[in-house]
Amino acid sequence: MKLKICGISDFKTLEYLVTHPYPPEYIGFIVNYPKSKRFVEFNKLKNLLKIDKNNSKYVAVLVNPDKNILKKIKDLPFDYYQIYDCSSNEIKSIKKKYKKKIIVAVTIKDKNDVIKYMEFNEIADFILFDSKGYEKSLSFDHQLIKNLKINKKLMLAGNIQIKDNLEYYSKIADIIDISGGVETSGLKDISKINIFLYKIKQINDETKKKNSSNRST
Helix, strand or coil: CEEEECCCCCHHHHHHHHHCCCCCCEEEEECCCCCCCCECCHHHHHHHCCCCCCCCEEEEEEECCCHHHHHHHCCCCCCEEEEECCCHHHHHHHHHHHCCEEEEEEEECCHHHHHHHHHHCCCCCEEEEEECCHHHCCCCCHHHHCCCCCCCEEEECCCCCCCCCHHHHHHHCCEEEECHHHEECCEECHHHHHHHHHHHHHHHHHHHHHHHHHHHC
16 A cells, blocks of 8 residues: 655655655645645745655646646646546646646545546546545545446545554555645644554555465465
């Protein structure tokens, strides 16, 4: 199971993440959604992204991005664009023009929303299933996607907490995406981040041991 920590907006937290012994594979930044308390204004974002990503990938989180913001960020060192609220044709155009890998976010309220991923299946590199909370860190029923079989990497968000049964999430998704769950009073909390990174490391180590044991028998 891989990990994305989203909503990074300060230098101290980002430096901590990229130099951690077990860094997240993906680090997300809220690029064009000022309703979010985690939004990063463009000039600050430029300076923030000067920090070497080392072994992580940088993700631009974009909500229905217009041409202006896409042009402004085109030379920033993002590896992925995570896109909300765009049509498949719009995303196809963005992917072709800016040559970025794409995480398509499908927001879920009930089972009728789940099949919307099919519209983006050929375009997306990853499919992210998230709640409709956006900046509010709401949950959705993860059972709705538990048995979903898709031919893409599946990323899971929606108010994930460090106290949750993380092993359960590993059976649903390839990547879990956390933001508010590693915060205290609305700010990223390095102690919670550290606990979470080590929990994921432990789960992955245990999974490797089980797989190795199964092969040997």
